[in-house]
Amino acid sequence: MKAAAQPGLAHGSPQSPGRRGVLGAYVALTKPRVIELLLVTTIPAMFLAQRGFPPLGLVLVTLVGGAMAAGSANALNCVADSDIDAVMDRTKKRPLVNYRVPRRGALVFGLVLGAVSFAVLALGANLLSAVLALGAILFYVLVYTLVLKRRTAQNIVWGGAAGCMPVVIGWSAVTGTVEWPALVMFAVVFLWTPPHFWSLAMKYRDDYARAGVPMLPVVATERQVSARILVYSWATVASTLLLVPATSWIYFAGAAVLGAAFLVTAQRLHSAVRNGSGARPMKLFHLSNLYLALVFFAIAVDAAIGLPPLV
Structure with missing residues (x-):
């Protein structure tokens, strides 16, 4: 399903920003705010894998490589979705829409970032982490962006798997393996993504x-959406x-208290929708x-802290 470009956006004249503006535009392609959230999950995964403080050098390498991988996926997503971005108010100021970055430049930038991220992780961490990062890029661009996003309402459910990979990459950077706690953390982010994005x-x-x-x-009623948000919110808290x-x-105490707050907010959203009393979905989005x-x-x-496991 291709979106029709707005007049003046598809055939406008490129802007000519200065060097600082060009650099800022390329950085914007990577969606830094999205990367921040991904990295927030990477470091704790490394701590849990180490059962303490992981080596600082390894943490830095993993964060740099992971940030580059996420930036690569986001830049390539901007290239593929430029027609959609041009007609959405939320995205119409992105660099490709406003011609602050040429399409070819954005494509090369995304591919180079991906290649460098693979090299950084392979040389600085291990090959498994590099392969996992590459797999996340390919899945996000080829499966989510090019196939799922425009064809199914389940797009974010399955496409969100790419955003779960940083925890697995962080774990594998420390251990060289993928063990069950990494898969549980993957599940937490996977189940959290639908209520967050919906x-x-x-x-x-x-x-x-x-x-x-x-x-x-x-494609669904507001009540159906809020009900699914509530179901996935319960699944998220249970997975933690x-x-x-x-x-x-x-951890148990923290997860229980935070989970209760998350569920209360999701329930309030569903109740507001059901009662027609003015739903505030962005409150749940920010809280998520x-x-x-x-x-x-x-x-x-x-x-x-390193206390013994509760169980």
């Missing part, structure tokens, strides 16, 4: 409809408790960012 999509439903993207809020055998009471960050912070603190 709450945003509820706010920008008209944007997605205008662009022809079948996000769930576009699966880490209890690898953590102490510190804080929730995920604090759950993983609890993982890092628990591992750093």
